[in-house]
Amino acid sequence: MSIKTVCTFLLLLMAGFAQAAEVHINQFILKENPFAKDEVAIVATDSAGTIQENINGLFNFTINGFQEELKFENGTAFYHHKLDKSSFLYLKHKDDFSSHANLFYIFKHDSKLDPYKISWKVLVAVPLILVLLGYMFKRFIIIAIVIFCVFSYFNYHGGMSLGTFFETIFDGLKHVF
Structure with missing residues (x-):
């Protein structure tokens, strides 16, 4: 060769x-x-x-x-x-x-x-903090419900559906584990 x-x-x-x-x-x-x-x-x-x-x-x-x-x-x-x-x-x-x-x-x-x-952490933290504050301070329950409604309206009005909300949280959790 x-x-x-x-x-x-x-x-x-x-x-x-x-x-x-x-x-x-x-x-x-x-x-x-x-x-x-x-x-x-x-x-x-x-x-x-x-x-x-x-x-x-x-x-x-x-x-x-x-x-x-x-x-x-x-x-x-x-x-x-x-x-x-x-x-x-x-x-x-x-x-x-x-x-x-x-x-x-x-x-x-x-x-x-x-x-x-x-961050997905913020999406989890806001409702959790509202629930905890409502639980700790019984008088805060009405205010917590109003704030949660405003938070939900802001998300919906901004174009984020409930599915996107949970998908973001689950995707973030998936990368943690």
């Missing part, structure tokens, strides 16, 4: 073992879209919060219960739906290996959008 044949065989053998590294989105944040008014951008990040610029391609997300295929370029994808008022956005990314979900409250004021990530 000649050297050309051996080199060609080795190159073909190495090419068979070489695979493109699969890219996964493990964490993401929401930012205001700098190129469009009243739109947001989803940014793939690492655990330190830096943008993962190696994320490119189409990725499936569920946004408030609707399937969206987002195109990421250099770690950023744009969600091309206008937000006309402050609202909740529940983003969930599921691939073959894991599932990641975040709940955001988009506060709209003037011509600016400010996204705030809401």
